[in-house]
Amino acid sequence: MFSKATEYAIRATIYIAQKGNIDNKIGINEISTSIDSPQHFTAKILQILSKKNQIISSTRGPNGGFYMSSKALKLPVRAILKAMNEDTVLEKCVIGLNKCSEIKPCPLHKQYKLIKLQLIQLFENKSIEELAEEMKDGKLYITNKK
Amino acid sequence: MFSKATEYAIRATIYIAQKGNIDNKIGINEISTSIDSPQHFTAKILQILSKKNQIISSTRGPNGGFYMSSKALKLPVRAILKAMNEDTVLEKCVIGLNKCSEIKPCPLHKQYKLIKLQLIQLFENKSIEELAEEMKDGKLYITNKK
DNA sequence: ACAATTATGGATATATTTGTCTTTTATTAT
């Protein structure tokens, strides 16, 4: 459904949201090992998320690392998709027609439209913060370890 | 959601199902221009669908081309996904965790599970034949042209 | 000031996907 880059982006962001804050920044090493992703590749992704798109924040030097502002925590997961330029998955025709629409629907359009709507809601409804919050009882995971 | 190859595979198959039959085989040129896909690349995809996976049939030479057997027409669209090795989209974790499950769910698992179920139904419920049939009144399209 | 730390940035490498082009093989009609 999504590229590896976007998968890592979502995993990393949720991890940072759950484990980090301004007083406890998380290093790229911890992040990448925790979410099971290649370190340097993940670092670049976090740059994307922090650079133009203000989803995560970072500082360098000792005790530096990644964290999220309380404002960013309010963002929906969809903001990550947008930052990664993969929001189109929630919009485009399932068989790749660029003219597919209500007027010229593809054979799967009618049914898929309803699914897309739910996908949009899934990524729109809950904030990153809420997801991270739900994880705190230890019943949800973003790790492949153990 | 799917690779270009799979998008082309679905479009081509539905096109062949609708326009072709054993007495009226469709050439790769007509197919690729009709569904708006690169000709030779599409040809390779049709080979995949005809080789091991008996989804489409073909014959060479004059009046040759592609068509579908009445048996193949009964297959669901999901058979195309399987042939293209993209059936995993309907199974894997939305954020790419390979350990994501009911026991160790990711933060999006519960909601996404329901969506995956509908995706499976979408690609499982209707046969390629039925889709092609629905197109015959000219209210559904798999072309980008005009 | 200096050394240690940690993200940033750039260069490069590898793999995969997508796309094109040419030759070969099978089939048909003449």
Added chain:
DNA sequence: ATAATAAAAGACAAATATATCCATAATTGT
């Protein structure tokens, strides 16, 4: 038989995605 037709097959090219490595810049603590 021969020529025309059309898919099959193989080689190659381009684009994109994924991944690694190294140097640089910023920050902190001493």
